[in-house]
Amino acid sequence: MSIHNNYVAIxxxxxxxxxxxxxxxxxxxxxxxxxxxxxxxxQWTYNRFKDICPKENIYVxxxxxxxxxxxxxxxxxxxxxxxxxxxxxxxxxxxxxxxxKIHALNxxxxxxxxxxxxxxxxxxxxxxxxxxxxxxVGHHNALLTLGIKPTRPDTGYGYIQYQMDNDSHEKVFKVxxxxxxxxxxLARTFLKSGxxxxxxxxxxxxxxxxxEAFAQHLPELNDxxxxxxxxxxxxxxxxxxxxxxxxxxxxxxxxxxLEKAENVYVMPASFGWSDLGTWxxxxxxxxxxxxxxxxxxxxxxxxxxxxxxxxxxxxxxVVLQGLDQFIVIDTPxxxxxxxxxxxxxxxxxxxxxxxxxxxxxx
Numbered sequence: 001m002s003i004h005n006n007y008v009a010i011x012x013x014x015x016x017x018x019x020x021x022x023x024x025x026x027x028x029x030x031x032x033x034x035x036x037x038x039x040x041x042x043q044w045t046y047n048r049f050k051d052i053c054p055k056e057n058i059y060v061x062x063x064x065x066x067x068x069x070x071x072x073x074x075x076x077x078x079x080x081x082x083x084x085x086x087x088x089x090x091x092x093x094x095x096x097x098x099x100x101k102i103h104a105l106n107x108x109x110x111x112x113x114x115x116x117x118x119x120x121x122x123x124x125x126x127x128x129x130x131x132x133x134x135x136x137v138g139h140h141n142a143l144l145t146l147g148i149k150p151t152r153p154d155t156g157y158g159y160i161q162y163q164m165d166n167d168s169h170e171k172v173f174k175v176x177x178x179x180x181x182x183x184x185x186l187a188r189t190f191l192k193s194g195x196x197x198x199x200x201x202x203x204x205x206x207x208x209x210x211x212e213a214f215a216q217h218l219p220e221l222n223d224x225x226x227x228x229x230x231x232x233x234x235x236x237x238x239x240x241x242x243x244x245x246x247x248x249x250x251x252x253x254x255x256x257x258l259e260k261a262e263n264v265y266v267m268p269a270s271f272g273w274s275d276l277g278t279w280x281x282x283x284x285x286x287x288x289x290x291x292x293x294x295x296x297x298x299x300x301x302x303x304x305x306x307x308x309x310x311x312x313x314x315x316x317x318v319v320l321q322g323l324d325q326f327i328v329i330d331t332p333x334x335x336x337x338x339x340x341x342x343x344x345x346x347x348x349x350x351x352x353x354x355x356x357x358x359x360x361x362x
Contacts, residue, residue: 006053006134007109007207009098010045012070012116013063013085018278018343020350021334022311025362030116031069034282036296041117041276042073048123049114052130059083059102060116061094084238086245092256093221093248095203096214097241100225103207104232110134111210113203113253119285121272129269133204136172136267143213143258144172144204147197147266148273153187156277156344158199158254161190162266175264178254197268201275203253209263217260221249279327279343283309297330309340334361 016029023029030042037044042060049058056078060070064084071079083101085094095113102109112130120126129146137144147160158180162173178199182190190196214222224247225232228240249256258264274281286294286309293302297312303321312318312330320328327343329336338346353361 003053004057005106005108005110005138007057007102007106007111008049008053008059009095009102009111009113010042010049010058010060010116011062011091011094011113012042012060013066013088013094014115014117016117017347017350019282020346021331021336021361022329025359026065027069028066029276031066031073034276035119035286040073041119042070045114045116045118046074046077048120048126049112049130052112052127052134056081059098061085061098063088086242087248089245089248089250091253092218092251093224093245095210095253095257096218096221096225096248099205099207099210099214100229101232101237103211104229107208109207110138111205111207115201115275117276118200118202119272119274119276119281121285123271125269126271126273129267129271130204132171133267136265137204137206137209140265141209142172142205142263142265143210143261144265144267145175145258146200146202146204146269148200149268149270150191150196150198153184153191154198155181155184155187156281157181157275159187159190159196160199160266161193161196162268164195172265172267175258175266178259197266198273199254200269200273203258210257213257213261213263218249218251218256220247221251221256224248279309279329279338279346280340283327283340307340 012030015025016023019029022032031040033040059081061083062070064086067082067084070082102111133144160175161177163176224244228244231237231240274285283294288294292307295310298314299317300310300312301319305320305323307325308323309327310320316330318330325340327338327340
């Protein structure tokens with residue numbers, strides 16, 4: 001399989017509201033250095049893929065309001081490879097758009113689609129899985145997802161059940177069912193059964209294979225991009241998308257395609273993955289002091305406090321005393337103090353802020 005048939009699409013259009021108040025509509029999560037590494041999550045994602053395929057084969061698909069930010073974070077990427085969607089329409093339109101666009105350039109292309117904001121600790125193992133995934137979809141009529149071997153009964157992830165009896169490929173298994181975020185009892189059952197994986201949201205397919213799936217399962221959405229086929233990868237593309245994108249169905253790739261198609265497979269993987277979806281997940285992957293505090297900020301002083309996630313600007317003096325199991329996020333405009341076991345409700349708090357204070361603090 002030629003490396004020149006390998007393509008990557010990084011999805012970078014989300015708002016990341018669970019990381020409010022640091023993640024804001026004008027500067028969302030994918031552009032933040034949440035773990036103090038010196039690089040944004042988008043930069044880490046790009047670096048993860050740039051040895052897997054030529055950089056001219058790496059695309060970023062984002063909301064049009066974030067195109068300039070993407071260019072600033074990835075200056076070595078050709079600006080033509082950063083695609084701005086005029087409307088947020090969930091992941092199926094994004095996947096259809098980039099798959100049609102790349103198919104017009106190279107009908108033999110094998111494509112990995114990855115979120116921009118995930119954490120992957122073992123990048124060598126991840127790279128090996130990506131090569132195996134691209135090789136598999138290059139030789140099989142298959143839509144493939146990377147499934148993460150679960151380490152705990154987590155209720156924050158979707159789950160994939162796969163067929164244990166497998167004679168087609170030693171690393172890849174046929175998918176039986178998808179389950180959205182389960183309750184704790186069901187998550188424990190999944191973990192005990194041994195045939196469930198976390199859904200990573202990282203997908204691979206040959207572009208011809210996935211376009212056939214779109215034509216079969218989401219024909220109206222597919223027709224939007226068929227109408228634009230002659231202008232894709234030309235100066236007229238952006239204008240056509242401004243006109244046509246509002247016709248796209250607002251639906252996820254999981255629900256629209258993967259839960260309906262017959263040729264869906266999963267590759268079990270373990271490479272230190274987290275979707276970094278919440279402050280709690282950031283806490284879990286942070287270095288901590290002897291009392292279990294994860295502290296970001298040069299002038300944060302913690303006194304008799306334990307198991308807290310604290311983040312503050314470098315120039316701000318923050319003195320934290322007496323708290324246990326809290327999230328404290330200080331920004332120039334907003335201070336959030338929230339119990340760690342309530343942090344799943346941050347999206348609700350953001351909605352309440354919008355109702356009471358308008359858009360200013362979002």
